[in-house]
Every structure is written in C-alpha cells, then in structure tokens.
Amino acid sequence: MSFINYSSREINCKIVYYGPGLCGKTTNLQYIYGKTAPDAKGKMISLATETERTLFFDFLPLALGKIRGFRTRFHLYTVPGQVFYDASRKLILKGVDGVVFVADSQIERMEANLESLDNLKVNLQEQGYELERVPYVVQYNKRDLPNAAPLDEMRRLLNPSGVVDYEACATTGQGVFETLKAVAKGVLTDLKKMGK
C-alpha cells in the first residue's frame, strides 16, 4: 500500500525481500546500503539474533529521486527466512507494494527455495494479494558457488510464469541493483496504472 503525501510531496512504497534462510536477503540490503550515497539513504535497521540471523526484519529507507515533483521513497524490508518465523513473515508482508524473491542457487537448497516460494504465495493470499498481481522479481543468488544449480533448471522450478529475473552474487553486488531497479520500476508502473 503506497502512501502519497501531497503535503511533503512524497510517494512512499514498501518492497519486501523474501526467500529461504541464508539465501542472502540481508546481504542484498547491506550491499545497497554500502553503495548508496548518504543523502539518499536512512539508517539501516537489523533486528537480528546474536548469531546475526534475522529475527524480525531488516529495514532500509531509500530515496530514489523525483518523479513529477514527488520524491520517491522506497522502504526495503527483509523477512526472517527460517521456517519457524512464519508468524513474523506474515506481519512484514502487510501493505507490501513489491516483492523480490531471493533464491539460493545451491542445488541442495532447491527444496528450501520451493518451500519458501509456496510460503510466500500462501502468506500473500492471507493478506488478500495474489503473487501474480503484485510487482515481483526473482533473483538467483550465489551464482558464483561451484554447487550452483543450472539456471534453466532454477527458472523452470522457481519462475514458471517468466517474470523478470536476475542472476546475482549479493556479496560482490552482481545483480543487486538490477533487481532493485526492476522491482521499483514495477511498483511505479503499478502506481501509474492505478492512477488511470
């Protein structure tokens, strides 16, 4: 649910990074945070356990520039990926405007990817959304690892509807901004459609 503020001339949108535990959602945000100019970003918040696993969410506010005189601000959130944090994941999806699904390319994580994707669909439905109707981008992360599954295999399993997708390596930043741009573009295009 975007928030259009005529008073401060701002549009605020919420993007959620979803995916199985340890797939690199937080790493995506950390890379974006590290590479963004200080005046375009707010403080990054990570509610994590002592072992640096996401407990509730990471949050990064970003300003992308102006569109028709309105400052566009994106609030990026990650969910906790571990299966047993499902109650928290549902809460974070509330009011979402765009979703990035971060898949772990390691072949032994394929089942976790599929489980997380199913979980995303179910949790979106509970909020009254259909994945097919939300701006949505898939990222195949950890492409640099030797045990990465073949790309076409991942596409077949995780992106049967053929939405925009990117290969990535979040630790080096490959594909990170491409993913963000694609989902932000999807959100703004949606906003345009809604205005019509």
Add this chain to the structure above:
Amino acid sequence: MIDAQLVMYDEDLKKILVVIEKLVRDANAKGIFLVDKNGQLIAEAGEMGGVDTTSLASLTAGNIAATGGLAKIIGEEEFPTHFHQGQRDNLHISIVAQRMILVVIFDDRSSLGLVRLRVKKAGSELGHLFDEIQKKSERAASGEGSPFAEITDDDIDNLFE
C-alpha cells in the same frame, strides 16, 4: 482485504497537526508521532528534533504488528495501548482508527495518567479525521486526478539514470 492506498493532502495534514500540537501541550509531552500501521510517518509534533523518524516509524509499526500477532494467539483482537517505561523518557503507544498509531513520548514533567486522559480525547478527534482521509483516499484510488496517471515510462527510467 487489501488496504486502500493512503493519500494525504496538505489540508488534512494541517488538521492533524492542530490536534497533535494541542496534545503535546495538554499532555506535557516531549514529542508526538503519528505513524500508519505499515510504518509510514504521517505527522509529528513537539521538541524531538533530530530523532530518526523513519526508523521510529518502521519500528513502531513492527512493534504493533508483533503485539497484534500475540494478541490474536491469546484470543484478543489487538492490544490497543502500550506503555514502555524508560529511565528518563517513556513511550505511550495507542492505536487510532484501526490503522494509525499514536506515539507519545513524555518524561517526568508529565504522568501516565495525564497522557492516557489526553490521548483518549485526541484519539477520537484523529479517528474522525482519518475517516475523512480514508474516504478521500478511496476516491483518489478510483482515479480522480491522480498525478501518477500521467507518468511515462521515461519518467520512471530517468529515476535510475
């Protein structure tokens, strides 16, 4: 149910500010923040300049979402008020009009009793204002003059240059 898009105009913000600025005075509060349940800051008043309001808003919304989840587990709809006591400053958090969160920060110049009393009155005024804003947002969402109907693909691409 999908929440409707929230649209706020200048005149709405002014009405909200009148209410929360009065609340700052009446409750002897240090600062007041109005946040929506999705973590967007709507308005602020008081002497809390320099606070990271974006973080405050998202954490407040996360907090309300988490305790709301807890409430459902034990069979409550939600916990409409929260109080956090600190060594110097205290937080009084309450839900207004089902979708807004009113955060009052106060110290020993005020008291929990006073804050509670004043929040109750201000909460009902804010409730009425938000009903109006909600109706306007619904009209805006149905396409009455949205500024974004006219944006082009180039406008969007230019953001990423």
